[in-house]
Amino acid sequence: MPELPEVEVLRRQLRRALGDARLADMRIYERRLRFPLSEGFADTALTRDRRGTPRLEDIRRRGKYLLFHLSGGRVLLCHLGMSGQLLLEDSSQLEPRRHCHEHLAFLFRRRDRRGGSRTRTVRLGFRDTRRFGFWDIARADELSEHPRLRGLGMEPFDAGFGGSFLVGAFAGRRVSVKSALLDQRIVAGVGNIYASEALFRARISPMVCAGDLTARRCGRLAAGIVSVLEDAIAAGGSTRRDYVHSDGGGGYFQHRWSVYGREGEPCPGCRCRLAETGGIQKSLQSGRSTFYCPARQRR
DNA sequence: AATTAAACCTGGCGGC
DNA sequence: TGCCGCCAGGTTTAAT
Numbered sequence: 001m002p003e004l005p006e007v008e009v010l011r012r013q014l015r016r017a018l019g020d021a022r023l024a025d026m027r028i029y030e031r032r033l034r035f036p037l038s039e040g041f042a043d044t045a046l047t048r049d050r051r052g053t054p055r056l057e058d059i060r061r062r063g064k065y066l067l068f069h070l071s072g073g074r075v076l077l078c079h080l081g082m083s084g085q086l087l088l089e090d091s092s093q094l095e096p097r098r099h100c101h102e103h104l105a106f107l108f109r110r111r112d113r114r115g116g117s118r119t120r121t122v123r124l125g126f127r128d129t130r131r132f133g134f135w136d137i138a139r140a141d142e143l144s145e146h147p148r149l150r151g152l153g154m155e156p157f158d159a160g161f162g163g164s165f166l167v168g169a170f171a172g173r174r175v176s177v178k179s180a181l182l183d184q185r186i187v188a189g190v191g192n193i194y195a196s197e198a199l200f201r202a203r204i205s206p207m208v209c210a211g212d213l214t215a216r217r218c219g220r221l222a223a224g225i226v227s228v229l230e231d232a233i234a235a236g237g238s239t240r241r242d243y244v245h246s247d248g249g250g251g252y253f254q255h256r257w258s259v260y261g262r263e264g265e266p267c268p269g270c271r272c273r274l275a276e277t278g279g280i281q282k283s284l285q286s287g288r289s290t291f292y293c294p295a296r297q298r299r
Numbered sequence: 300a301a302t303t304a305a306a307c308c309t310g311g312c313g314g315c
Numbered sequence: 316t317g318c319c320g321c322c323a324g325g326t327t328t329a330a331t
Contacts, residue, residue: 003325
């Protein structure tokens with residue numbers, strides 16, 4: 001799925017394209033997502049305020065969630081799951097796109113860039129082959145208490161995130177550090193790809209117990225998380241199979257993965273030592289694959 | 300309480 | 316070629 005960098009790239013694209021558009025209309029083609037779409041989703045989303053249809057005030061991100069803030073204090077929450085996509089088109093057609101697992105479509109109207117009173121209609125389609133993604137609607141003033149957001153941990157780009165935060169968060173934890181990184185209640189937004197990549201950058205074995213990490217290693221890990229997420233955002237995210245940008249294009253960071261998906265390849269940090277190190281290894285940790293270099297990433 | 304496994308879905312790939 | 320099992324960027328729920 002899209003992890004933090006992919007969601008962030010999408011957020012920036014959508015905000016640029018939609019600006020302060022108004023949500024003019026929407027359709028639901030499939031309610032059975034990872035969690036069934038709530039009864040009043042469309043009606044609540046489309047409720048007009050004094051000036052007309054709801055205005056898009058901002059698009060924010062929390063962990064892997066996209067948050068569409070609408071006027072009138074409503075927020076649309078979107079999680080892309082494993083295969084969710086949000087695609088923009090210049091179109092005013094709400095008919096579903098066939099044979100592409102489109103489940104929702106929104107029409108936004110915004111002022112034409114050339115100014116004047118002309119408006120432009122933009123269609124935003126939500127596609128999700130596996131239907132692990134989901135949407136919900138919440139009141140803005142209750143957003144932090146929403147069941148799906150309430151338990152989320154620290155944002156990696158928050159000022160408070162760093163080695164000492166990880167020391168505290170990992171204290172007493174007997175799970176592996178790799179599993180701890182996937183726990184959204186600790187750090188929000190890191191998924192299976194960037195967990196492996198961050199551990200590689202920090203030169204830490206994914207099998208180490210989170211609670212056993214020294215402060216020094218927690219500092220390296222925090223730096224590795226931030227740097228890999230920043231680099232991935234700058235490269236437009238990673239496109240492996242399902243993730244695409246809002247224009248259908250893809251990111252480039254998959255070409256810069258050091259370990260993920262590179263089983264048997266030479267470690268980029270131990271060049272020319274393939275025979276000694278055995279190259280990148282793959283293992284399973286609580287059902288998810290982990291990639292690492294056993295020579296460079298010590299216990 | 301803490302960890303792990305199963306469940307939710309569809310599609311693509313390698314092996315036979 | 317066709318069928319089958321396995322795997323895939325996630326989260327929640329049930330079971331150990």
